[in-house]
Amino acid sequence: MNIQSYLQKWFERIQIDRTVVLKPNIISNIANTAQLVLANVADDPTYFALQVARRFRSSPILRQVIDRLSSERASLSLRALAAMLTDDRSCLRSVCERYLQSERSSRQSVFFANLCIASDEWILADMLLDQSAKTKSAVKSRARLLWARGHMSEAIAVLGSGYGGRQLRHYRSEFSVFRGLEPNLPATTETMLGAKKCNSIMYVSTNSLPHTGSGYAQRTHSILKALVDEGWAVKALTRVNYPLNIGKLAADLQDTVDGITYERCLPFPAQHDFAGRIQQQAEDLLARVKKDNPSVLHTTTDFSNALAVKAVAEATGIPWIYEVRGQLADTWLSTRPDGSETSERYQLFMERESYVARHADHVFTLGEAMKQNLIRSGVKESKISLLPNGIGDEFLEEPVDRTQARGQLGLDPEAFYAGTVSSLVPYEGLSTLVRAVARLADEFPSLRLLIVGDGTDRENLIMLARELGIESRCEFPGRVPREQAHLYHSSLNTFAVPRVESAVTRSVTPLKPVEALASGVPVLASDLPALRELITDGENGHLVRPEDVEDWTGSLRTMILEPSRAYKMGKSGREFVLSSRTWAQNAKTIIQIYCRVVNQTS
Known part of the structure; x- marks a missing residue:
């Protein structure tokens, strides 16, 4: 008998009712x-x-x-x-x-x-x-x-x-x-069609607060909070075996953050192969849907989440929404050698994403570039709505004064800080920023580089700064508590998004520059379609040629030499975000679509 079978029998023998006990047994x-x-x-x-x-x-x-x-x-x-x-x-x-x-x-x-x-x-x-x-x-x-x-x-x-x-x-x-395998669910005896009133959702995401502090988890939390503020009943569920799969052995069956409860799918024994996980997710979700009878099902990329939700929607008649937050096939491609776009995985990945988007009752996506990609993949334009990244409560409030923010973080109050708050991965192109700062180091003794976050490229960036002789001018505080993130934004004189040019960066609009604009900080960004949706050159920042160190050096020099112009750009950026990038505004769009799809299936 293997360890899993033994533990299963032991678990049954002590007769713990997992539906009643909040905290799952640590042994399982x-x-x-x-x-x-x-x-x-x-x-x-x-x-x-x-x-x-x-x-x-x-x-x-x-x-x-x-x-x-x-x-x-x-x-x-x-x-x-x-x-x-x-x-x-x-x-x-x-x-x-x-x-x-x-x-x-x-x-x-x-x-x-x-x-x-x-x-x-x-x-x-x-x-x-x-x-x-x-x-x-x-x-x-x-x-x-x-x-x-x-x-x-x-x-x-x-x-x-x-x-x-x-x-x-x-x-x-x-x-x-x-290649097309989908979850197999038993036929229901009757079509549920959700609640009579259009006022409740079940939201399925990959991860969540408090265990994951990524932009993905922050966006999920902001959406759910905004819906609750609009009077909606929200049930949130994370994917099977999360957060055990990131090392949280003492995970509860649920966590509550800011009034939002995240329920966990922790079956025992859990399946760990790809098809098995999706099947378990679908079965678990179906049981919860039968119990709670939500008006709408809503899930996010990638397609594995969507396959489970699609199966449950088809079994119950409840409409479902697919929220395309990224192009994960292109993210995968960005770390592969030239020619990988013809590989089996990339081609099938793209097809699976298109397939689930075509079958959803409605699709949300981040920006116009991603919308056009969806249309090219066969999704009807009439069932796509834009749901751009927005700002949360801490960024709606008046930004913390720069000197005060630096005082709280222990940063030099007199320096000129250029930098970013981001995931430190190669396609963010941060080596270009490091090189630009190095070129300006002798000309501007007060120039400093602040790169907040963690990722596979962090150590390489630190070593590059050392090689270029500017290590003493650079700060790499790593991953910081989310309640401090707005202070780092406010501390910067200019926020940089030096993304390399690739399929994923041309299409996907990141969250962090939106938060920087809300903080009144002008943004230097690579001149890419997705970033043009945020940055108007000369108005709330500058668009710079990707991976062109000379152009980045010149743009950064301009920001240092023209502080009054930079201030006006920062003020314009905050006005832009407050008028078009808040979660309260997004919630109204979401609810309008929810009620439309509910009425269409009633």
């Missing part, structure tokens, strides 16, 4: 998490180690371990491991290239290849695997590389010759969903 949480760890280790143990390291990077113990691994006396394999765990891709490339020039062993080549796969160093991984004998570990690594690059059926074929196990089962499960 541990068992589900253990199974999740095993699933991740089977798929890619190196990437799992990287995810753990990212989560606990601030730990002094982990820092000491990594320092030892990266010492000059350590072996090449240990130094490569340290580089991978710190997201130092430059160091990883250097160490792997030294290894390739030295005497090699097949086993070590696979180890180095796994590090490169986890760090998106595809070419090096390919070269290293070419040096390896066809052992089981090498075959599994080759499959990981193919899978990571989007060659799904090829990866399955490689594993199918006797090397698969859990990894093969997980790949087959995910591939089946990408």
Whole structure:
């Protein structure tokens, strides 16, 4: 009997009624998490180690371990491991290239290849695997590389010759969903058609506060609060096994934040393959819908959420809304090599997103660029509404005085701060900003760089600042409490969005510059379609050529030299946001659409 079966029998024997007890048994949480760890280790143990390291990077113990691994006396394999765990891709490339020039062993080549796969160093991984004998570990690594690059059926074929196990089962499960598998729900005896009155929703999201503080979770919370303020009854549900899947072992069956209750889908035992998770989500959601009978179902990207909600909507007759917050296929593509747009994964990902959007009763999206993409994918324009990112309560209030904000945060009251509050990932293009600041450092001694947030690019940005000799002028406070975010916005003289040009950045409008505008801070942004929807050049900021360090340097110099003009831009930006980007305004749009789809299905 495996551990999951044993725990299931133990759980039944002590007869805990999960529908009554608020806090789930810690043993079931541990068992589900253990199974999740095993699933991740089977798929890619190196990437799992990287995810753990990212989560606990601030730990002094982990820092000491990594320092030892990266010492000059350590072996090449240990130094490569340290580089991978710190997201130092430059160091990883250097160490792997030294290894390739030295005497090699097949086993070590696979180890180095796994590090490169986890760090998106595809070419090096390919070269290293070419040096390896066809052992089981090498075959599994080759499959990981193919899978990571989007060659799904090829990866399955490689594993199918006797090397698969859990990894093969997980790949087959995910591939089946990408190719069209949907949840299978029993037919209901009668069509429910939601509540008689148009006044209640069930909202299904990927994650939420208080366990995740991302822009995604903030947007969900703002929408739900705005709907409650309009008198709507709200039920919020997060995806299956969240927040156990981010390490919250003591998770409750619900959390309440600012009066919004988030219910958790924590079945025991939980499924950890892609198709199994979606099936469990649909079954759990159906049970809740039968109990609460909401007027509308509402869910957000990605399509796996939508598949579960679509199945429940079809089983009950309740209308459903799909909120397209991003283009996750393009986000995936942004970290892949050229030519990946023809890969199986990308093509199927795009098709699945289009499929669920076409079948929803209505679609919300962030901006005009994303709307046009939806129309091109076959979604009728008449059933698409814009629901742009808005500002919450802390940004509706008059911004905190810059000197006061800096005093609370311990920042230099006399300096000129350029920077951002963002997820620190490569497509944000923040290396361009670092280089621009470095070029202006001698000319403007008071210039400082403030980059708030965390992500895979944080360590690379810190090292770049060190290489350019401006480390003492830069502050990287990492992820900050959400109640402090508005203070960091208010502390800046100019907010920067130096995104690189890619499919995802051309279409997706970020939240943070909206909050910067609300704070009265002028914005320098890459000249991309999605950002043109926010920034009017010369009015509330400047549009700058993406990845053009010289143009960014010139625009930043202008902001420093013309403070009165920058002040007017900041004031104009706040007026723009207050007039068109509040959650109260968005709530009225949402409710209007809810009632329309309810009336259409009644």
